[in-house]
Amino acid sequence: MKDFSYISHLECPKCGETYEETKVQQLCKCGSPLLVRYDLEKVKANVTKEEISKRTNTLWRYHELLPVHSEENVVTLGEGMTPFEKFPTLGAEYGINNLYIKDEGIIPTGSFKTRGASVGISKAKELGVKQLAMPTNGNAGAAWALYASKANIKATIVMPLDAPQITRKEVFVAGGDLHLINGLISDAGKVVAGLVQNQGVYDASTLKEPYRIEGKKTMGYEIVEQFGWKVPDVILYPTGGGVGIIGIYKAILEMQELGWIEKGKFPRLVAVQAEGCAPIVDAWKKGEKESKFFENSTTCAFGINVPKALGDFLVLEGVYATDGCAIAISEEDLLAAQKQVASLEGNFICPEGAATFAAARILREQGWIKEDEHVVCLNTGLGLKYPETVEIEGVQTLQPGQELFVNN
Numbered sequence: 001m002k003d004f005s006y007i008s009h010l011e012c013p014k015c016g017e018t019y020e021e022t023k024v025q026q027l028c029k030c031g032s033p034l035l036v037r038y039d040l041e042k043v044k045a046n047v048t049k050e051e052i053s054k055r056t057n058t059l060w061r062y063h064e065l066l067p068v069h070s071e072e073n074v075v076t077l078g079e080g081m082t083p084f085e086k087f088p089t090l091g092a093e094y095g096i097n098n099l100y101i102k103d104e105g106i107i108p109t110g111s112f113k114t115r116g117a118s119v120g121i122s123k124a125k126e127l128g129v130k131q132l133a134m135p136t137n138g139n140a141g142a143a144w145a146l147y148a149s150k151a152n153i154k155a156t157i158v159m160p161l162d163a164p165q166i167t168r169k170e171v172f173v174a175g176g177d178l179h180l181i182n183g184l185i186s187d188a189g190k191v192v193a194g195l196v197q198n199q200g201v202y203d204a205s206t207l208k209e210p211y212r213i214e215g216k217k218t219m220g221y222e223i224v225e226q227f228g229w230k231v232p233d234v235i236l237y238p239t240g241g242g243v244g245i246i247g248i249y250k251a252i253l254e255m256q257e258l259g260w261i262e263k264g265k266f267p268r269l270v271a272v273q274a275e276g277c278a279p280i281v282d283a284w285k286k287g288e289k290e291s292k293f294f295e296n297s298t299t300c301a302f303g304i305n306v307p308k309a310l311g312d313f314l315v316l317e318g319v320y321a322t323d324g325c326a327i328a329i330s331e332e333d334l335l336a337a338q339k340q341v342a343s344l345e346g347n348f349i350c351p352e353g354a355a356t357f358a359a360a361r362i363l364r365e366q367g368w369i370k371e372d373e374h375v376v377c378l379n380t381g382l383g384l385k386y387p388e389t390v391e392i393e394g395v396q397t398l399q400p401g402q403e404l405f406v407n408n
């Protein structure tokens, strides 16, 4: 059967050690996450970007650059090729003439975590995994539980009590093994680490398996393809564990290597965090290569409440290498942006995504973003998953038969 993937091996970005991809691998022995490497020369010789553009409208259109060998092992619900749209009204408001949304709300399970779940679960299935465990801030657990059910893999999911309520219901309805914890994702991580150590289940924690990032990197491929196989000037990403921004940077490097885009021309990558949890921003301000644990973190943008990310050094590398920056947004500003996007552009986005729009506005005001630059904000999920972030004020309840007058 034809090989669906041109994967070659796994490589440690810290110490350079390499690993086989044909068996289960987790972290490098030095403790770093592993990155997937492909035979890019073979991809170059066998596939053109024009061919890719004619393929199925899912992220599996990039299958040579994904880690699954046999097409039969692909677990898909039709994820990927999400909308990439211009926001002219909001752009005019911000003084950015070319403002775009990459909208990951329009995807199965309602968040971009689906990409990592589809690719991660497909590879787990190929490797014969029967049981996995993961800590989550909600959306990833929901997506992995749903895809795991389709692959007949048992999923143990541990999430904070404060995670969006709908995500625990998604795990439950999928038949996942759901556990709630009265703490943060870092506390959930410790519980999962114990379980992995004692019972040897597959550790699907962020970056502790190498394949989730491969799913998320397809956001980078899609943005470039949808932008006409060019890179925009700026991409703003709501950064928690940082997998998305690491993945987008990896995708750009791969596409440069493949000759699909100009070598050396990068979008400036912006790591957007909340003021209540900004470890990457603090590290970037000091020019450091790693972040420190952010004490007592809190934000309503729950997906980016990650006090210390395992891949922080990779996020910072992507930001420094592309002349990007890191910025923290107040709760007030991100909620105002959520309302503004819905009321001007008709799109109810999640609070994490809203933070990127608030960041674009502020960076434009500071002159860091120029008027004519092409700016892409990543909305990582559907606003409908976070009904509690919207407070309704001044709405009157009518009695049947009561007459209604509106201002016109």
Ligand SMILES: Cc1ncc(COP(=O)(O)O)c(C=O)c1O
Binding pocket: 111, 113, 137, 138, 139, 140, 206, 238, 239, 240, 241, 242, 243, 244, 245, 302, 303, 304, 350, 352, 353, 380, 381
């Ligand atoms: C909606 C949403 N946005 C952003 C993030 C942060 O993702 P990453 O790990 O890629 O930084 C999460 C993670 O839970 C999320 O659920």
Ligand SMILES: [Zn+2]
Binding pocket: 012, 013, 014, 015, 016, 017, 028, 029, 030, 031, 032
């Ligand atoms: Zn290593």
